[in-house]
Amino acid sequence: MQPLQVKHYEWSGSQATLRKEPDLRKLTYFIACSIDGFIGDPSGDAQMMIPFVDEEFFEFLKTEYPETMPTHGRRAVGVDDLENKQYDTIIQGRASYDLALELGVTSPYAHMREYVASRSLKESPDPHVEIIAEDLVGRVRELKAEDSDFGIYLCGGSQLAGELIDEVDELVIKTYPIVLGSGMPMFGSGFAISEFTLGEVRTFKNGAVVRTYSRKR
Numbered sequence: 001m002q003p004l005q006v007k008h009y010e011w012s013g014s015q016a017t018l019r020k021e022p023d024l025r026k027l028t029y030f031i032a033c034s035i036d037g038f039i040g041d042p043s044g045d046a047q048m049m050i051p052f053v054d055e056e057f058f059e060f061l062k063t064e065y066p067e068t069m070p071t072h073g074r075r076a077v078g079v080d081d082l083e084n085k086q087y088d089t090i091i092q093g094r095a096s097y098d099l100a101l102e103l104g105v106t107s108p109y110a111h112m113r114e115y116v117a118s119r120s121l122k123e124s125p126d127p128h129v130e131i132i133a134e135d136l137v138g139r140v141r142e143l144k145a146e147d148s149d150f151g152i153y154l155c156g157g158s159q160l161a162g163e164l165i166d167e168v169d170e171l172v173i174k175t176y177p178i179v180l181g182s183g184m185p186m187f188g189s190g191f192a193i194s195e196f197t198l199g200e201v202r203t204f205k206n207g208a209v210v211r212t213y214s215r216k217r
């Protein structure tokens, strides 16, 4: 077995570089979870994770993953002009998208191309948001085949990630130092072993850890 190439370091604010792949672009599941792997409480509510986005963690997100913050959230803190660093396309499940609709926001990631998987939404609430109702995997493969230096951000939630688990090329897992005991799993899928290779581990003063994994193909 090859030894892992793992870099352990504390976030120091250095600039990220774009990841360029010669072949298909990557689908990355970028997700926040508890130590025991839940992305929210049993209903999916992830509010308990918000306090861990403190000054240091926010600086990390702002510098390396600014596009993963919703447009309305970025605007509220005056950083809505940040350029995308990793992703230019987002895909989320309808239940996750509902959280924005409940706030009256129909295009929560207006700084990317937005796709929402749904069989129940008959038409998109926003011209910027495209609904994927059929052949989810085929559509994601088409997106991967597009010519772009940027990847595709799989936002969640659990059900969508479970449906797309075989398409996930990379994981960026933000683990906050809490145990929930039960909750919404990272992948709503059946039992199957998928192997990933650990790339980077970043630690933060508040106990948060961000791990990056790439899929072993």
Ligand SMILES: NC(=O)c1ccc[n+]([C@@H]2O[C@H](COP(=O)([O-])OP(=O)(O)OC[C@H]3O[C@@H](n4cnc5c(N)ncnc54)[C@H](OP(=O)(O)O)[C@@H]3O)[C@@H](O)[C@H]2O)c1
Residues within 6 Å of the ligand: 030, 031, 032, 033, 039, 040, 043, 044, 045, 046, 092, 093, 094, 095, 096, 097, 099, 117, 118, 119, 120, 121, 132, 133, 134, 135, 136, 155, 156, 157, 158, 159, 160, 161, 163, 184, 188
């Ligand atoms: N911790 C985090 O970082 C994080 C990130 C994102 C979300 N979340 C949490 O995740 C929760 C939502 O997760 P969830 O698992 O309940 O729902 P979800 O995955 O966000 O959405 C599920 C919906 O997606 C649609 N869908 C799924 N598979 C599909 C397919 N093959 N084709 C077409 N449409 C498909 C269906 O919509 P229709 O019913 O309309 O057909 C389904 O009901 C939220 O509460 C949110 O807080 C947490």
